[in-house]
Amino acid sequence: MTDPIPDANVLLVDDLQENLVALEALIREPGRRVFSARSGEEALSLMLEHAFALAILDVQMPSMNGFELAELMRGTERTRAIPIVFVSAAARDLNYAFRGYESGAVDFLYKPLDPVAVRSKVSVFVELFRQRQELQAAKAELQRAVAMRDDFMSMIAHELRNPLNSVYLQTQLRRRMLGGPRGLDAPTMLKMVERDERQIRSMVRLLDDMLDVSRVRTGRLAMVPAPFDLALSSREVVAAIQEQAASAGVAITIAAPEALPVVGDEFRIEQVIINLLTNALRYGRGRPVAVTVGQREQEAEAFVSVRDQGLGIASADQERIFEQFERAEGTNQVPGLGLGLYIARQIAQAHEGRLEVRSTPGEGAEFVLSLPVRAQEPARQAA
Structure with missing residues (x-):
């Protein structure tokens, strides 16, 4: 059974508190956790602690601008895959946008922000993040199932090999004794048969357990009350x-x-x-x-x-x-x-x-x- 997909984290980075509050009000929804940072350094610290579905970065910040922060993110394994959306008050200049995409942006938002566009873009990236999480969970579950299958096959081989080896050795012993001058007396033969019966019962129990597990999974474990x-x-x-x-x-x-x-x-x-x-x-x-x-x-x-x-x-x-x-x-x-x-x-x-x-x-x-x-x-x- 796979674990439930956790809330999607969204990171907002802007040096002005009023901008953070306004943007958070636009995108906050059930199933999302919004984190805010007022500097590039604070944002990097948060990204090292949490997994983010999206980072929305203001371009014009005093100590470390959005482009510089994006370049640092792309240089670290932990933060490299986080999608980046830049927020800018600058005009839609092609060179400006080119620098943003070069530093790793996947999209731009221009001030004044269009609430519908903001919500729509964030929803797309959050949904993509959730799909990736679901795929990772399914992959982990599949890997666990494959490992369980391999362990199961190994255990089956081990559990069947021991009683089968015992029965085989007993057969070889009987063959040699039958070819000897005295043959097998009844008490010796009885003990051998009893040992064979125990080993066969062990294998039958093993197979019964396997069949019962299959019946439980398919709802076919018969009950006769x-x-x-x-x-x-x-x-x-x-x-x-x-x-x-x-x-x-x-x-x-x-x-x-x-x-x-x-x-x-x-x-x-x-x-x-x-x-x-x-x-x-x-x-x-x-x-x-x-x-x-x-x-x-x-x-x-x-x-x-x-x-x-x-x-x-x-x-x-x-x-x-x-x-x-x-x-x-x-x-x-x-x-x-x-x-x-x-x-x-x-x-x-x-x-x-x-x-x-x-x-x-x-x-x-x-x-x-x-x-x-x-x-x-x-x-x-x-x-």
């Missing part, structure tokens, strides 16, 4: 991930009521909880993870909390990590694309709920999914 038991669903997710946790040496505990009925897409809510638990295993430094399921009676909300004892997340990162491809500082060495939390928050919001994080660096992180207990069914979106 129905009544279900959030407490039971959470216990089943924890049970399913216990093997992965055990292999990482992490203990997961869950505290949940006997039942907690809600309305929503059970598959998608489980997807959120799985994502939170997977992150807790990744970033929790091997320490215990606690899952809590409950209800806030006053807010009529159900919640699932997943708390780890890992590195924690700096306050500056706590919103950024919910954006696409974003991760907390210091976690780039951990596998992942930075898509899971983005998708999880989109799912929460589709249920009129929230996904939030509470964390202090060094003290772990708690992610909390909140859902309305008596939720209206999320709007069905075309698959």
